[in-house]
Amino acid sequence: MGATRSRLLSKALLTAGIVAVLGLTACTSGGDGDGAATGGKGAATSPSGQAAPKPPAKITLDPASGAADVSPAAPVKVTVADGRIEALTLTNPAGKQVTGALSPDGTTWTVGEPLGYGKTYTWTGTAKGTDGKSAPITGSFTTVTPARQINASLNVGDGKTYGVGMPIAITFDRDVTDKASVTKALTVTTSVPTEGAWAWLSNRQVHWRPKTYWAPGTQVSLVAKLYGTPLGDGKYGAEDRTANFTIGRSQIVQGNTQTHRLVIIRDGQQVADYPASYGLDSDPGRVTNSGTHVVMSKHETYSMSNPKYHYENVVVPWAVRISNNGEFIHGYGPSVPEQGRRNVSHGCANLSPANAKVYFDSAMVGDPVEITGSTNQLGPEDGDYYDWAFTWDQWLAKAA
Template sequence: MGEKRSRRVPMALLAAGIVAVLGLTACTSSGDEDAATNGKPDSTQSPSGQAAPKPPAKITVEPASGAADVSPSAPIRVTVADGTIQQLTLTNQTGKQVAGNLSPDGTTWTLGEPLGYSKTYTWAGTAKGTDGKTAPISGSFTTVTPTRTVDASLNVGDGKTYGVAMPIAITFDRDVTDKAGVQKMLTVNTSVPVEGSWAWLSDRQVHWRPKDYWPPNTQVSLVAKLYGTSLGDGRYGAEDRTANFTIGRSQVVRANTQTHRLQVFVNNQMTADFPASFGLESDPGRVTNSGTHVVMSKHDTYSMSNPKYHYENVVVPWAVRISNNGEFIHGYAPSIPDQGKRNVSHGCANLSPANAKIYFDSAMTGDPVEIAGSTNQLGPEDGDYYDWAVPWDQWLAKSA
């Protein structure tokens, strides 16, 4: 047998072969990869090549389960992330189901009716996560128990039309101590931009008025979200209040106790110039106050009494109330000789019955009556509505 020789590969050729293999690996065509992956990384693949698990439903209940002293007007809802609500009920302690609304995508349930005070509410339902698993929705909360509920009244009403000086007044039947909290729940929207502000004129009364007279024909919407709102000292609002009304044409009365005239301006054009007699100036108790009054009401006839000045049940025609201190514009035939010449009334503006009827027919609640010339000024002691006697900077200071 011949000798068997081993076959040796030169080192230079071996090194070239390794480079060739490495080069082949580094330069592999991407066409093969694209064919396998469509050119997109597989987002569902974990580093090990396994599909990443889909997340379970994440359920948020508001208020949190076990919450107490919850305001009935607080956000009441259930939201689900990474899943949808399958079914859900909210019931009170007697088992009555509360109305609610499920969003079109099934991720949010919101309250559909007001809740009551001093009640316990319970959630029951399920959500399905993107992982395909069902999760329970549960929990309960209790609404606040007020020491008492407080009602409020408005001076404006739906569908009504008012003059350009009309303030909005909200009057509470108990004191409000959390004025800032209440004021946050009061909204005035207007069809045209109007600068205005709320002012607390007492612990029970808050007014809104514009800085200047309302623009004619403005549409106004008032929303007072008082139900569920704390008024302080454990008191809560009894009901929400709303009103949608219109500001009419501009009619302004300008009267002067020294010239003894009462003039009417409609849209800045004088439409009447009446002789008048105002309050007797020698008696401070009878002086007609200077300042911007507001028409409050109208009466075909009105019975007037003032025991201090020894008259009772004096019936006058075409009476237009311009403040709560007893001031009116009205007809009074006995003072016709003095009208346009002297002031002899007990504080009212006297016109002849015929002229009083002309003014009466044109007047609207909320019209301004600007009186000048007297020694007395309209003020807080005169009650509603002395709003326009307050300078704007002082009015702003009364906001909470």
Template sequence: MGAWGGRRRGPVVGLVGAALVAVLGLSGCTTGESIAATGGPGAVEQTTQAPAKPSAKVTATPAADAKDVSPGGPITVAVADGALEAVTLTNPDGKQVKGELAADKKSWAVTEHLGYGKTYTWAGTALGTDGKSVALAGSFTTVKPKRTARASLNTGDGQTYGIAMPVAVVFDAPVKDKAAVEKAMTVTTTPVNEGAWAWLDESTAHWRPKEYWKPGTKVEVAVDIYGVDLGGGTYGRDDVTSAFTIGRAQVVKADTKTHRMLVYRDGVQTHDFPASMGLESDPGRVTKSGTHVVMSKHATYGMTNPKYGYENVVVPWAVRVSNNGEFVHGYAGSIPDQGKRNVSHGCVNLAPANAKIYYDTALVGDPVEITGSTQQLSKADGDYYDWALSWDKWTSMSGAAN
């Protein structure tokens, strides 16, 4: 019994010891998490691969082989999943175009205008998040216009104008695509003054506020037409800009029936002058009713009207208020009639001393509101008839509305 029992017990002990060694061996090379993840002891351990990082994706605008590109832009390069290392754009003469790389190196943009009818070549690289470089290459060609047109502004940098001053843009060729050109013209005001563009003819656009300008307004005008298709194969030749200020609020109110001309400064009447205006019995001499705008000032001016038989009659302190020959000016010859009768050929006559007082206060852009006559200011009276139009009529003349 003892011998058999000893032989029987030995193998049992050996089996238990082997099992214990196996368990201890397993626990020494596999964590509890691995067991749970792989289904327990004896399962095959799996390894998860990290996703590959993407390569850089470079987009050039315009794209390679693009034709008839506007030289005014936009001309840009952008990258996704990476950063730009270097970008160059070279003209046909091998000269690099000026450009600027964004601080985050995600984009690059041209900072000067390109030329018309030229081929430009891209070069450069972008480094992707995968650590590999991607090349930028290709060429594009800018449009070659049939003709180019210039634009000019009626306002000058650093000048101060009156509260009725319109912004006038005059093109030296007809504009067929007025909507596109209007989008390229902006008027920025501080403080905000509501206003709109209107096309007075095929080559003239004016911007005016809905109401008179707020005194002290800072105005910046940008006519960014370079590279813009004006229609019919005509493109803008140059950009034009202007920055100016609106001055104090001075308004003239002249009444052909009372024969008086009153001056108001910031809402307060400052002067009341006797005046003589256009002779009502002659349709060719009537001073037009409506809001005129001071256009220019002349210490002396020679008046000529062949129809009425006078030439180069020099008058003092002449302030032009329309392009139909209407001025506010001094004229000693009509002093006996001033304040009593209208005898002029359409101008507002004042005594020379009074004309000098008014001349010294006037700014180009001041409104001169004339009432009482039998004729109204209109398009036939020249450039600055803007205020003769209602706001609804004005906005109906925009490029977007036509």
């Protein structure tokens, strides 16, 4: 009896040991373990326990296939997720391939040149997905056909140097009604921090000027991305415009019609004080306008005519234009006895020929000419460069 109980106890202990081992094994064979049975920590598995299949290439066209009225300057690209672009071309209706660039990781192809107006472009290519399979890249889109293409001209040019009062002017050859779109396409970059803004002075002209005069030596870059930009009423820009120029030394002319003097301030220092004769005060048609003018052009000689006042082809020396209403600073010998004493001109600032030559040689397009003392004020009727006739708040109010 004792031997039998001893054998039963040994069998029970052996059975308990086996159960304990099985229990330990069960704790290490679950899905969160690190054992070989799990296929490694974090491996994707299907419900059947097999590795999940890798996804195919996902292709995105921008603009979407079938898109119409696309701006030819809009970003155009193909992007592939879960794969790479194997081969890709974009062709115009004549079969010519458009220039483009593939990103280093092979997932994006971007057009590298402006497209044409009113053309259909077609994608052809393939992408390989992470599943190892190739997928076709196909589709097409059509660019907008303008009702009219509008040209624009600039008043500034590459490599030129201008005075500290120079505005930037863009003039269109037709009216612009979508002024907001045009303004967004315009960028002014300066080497010296400069606060400035665009203002629409008419339906065909937009100007940029700084809040105060430019800092001398400022490097200025203008980029007008007008091609592909809607100008309103179905009109689009014909081409982009750019200019890179420099602001020169500071020279400010101060003319006072009541003291009959014309003073030159260069880089903060007075360098000249000339006797002058301005427009006849008693005749509104002859008064020299008060306000900040801007030097527009220079002419060694200039022929002046005004039938209303009965003179024609009067040639004057050393003429510096300061507005488009006929105002100049120029030499005029016959008025020398009146210069510094009385105003007798027809709106110009008369200097002696000798003084006019000295001033002429120092003048630069864009120099401000500040006239004070007269009854008339410079305004829109006086031509293109009346930008400084506005206060800064008035200027900002002319933004699109």
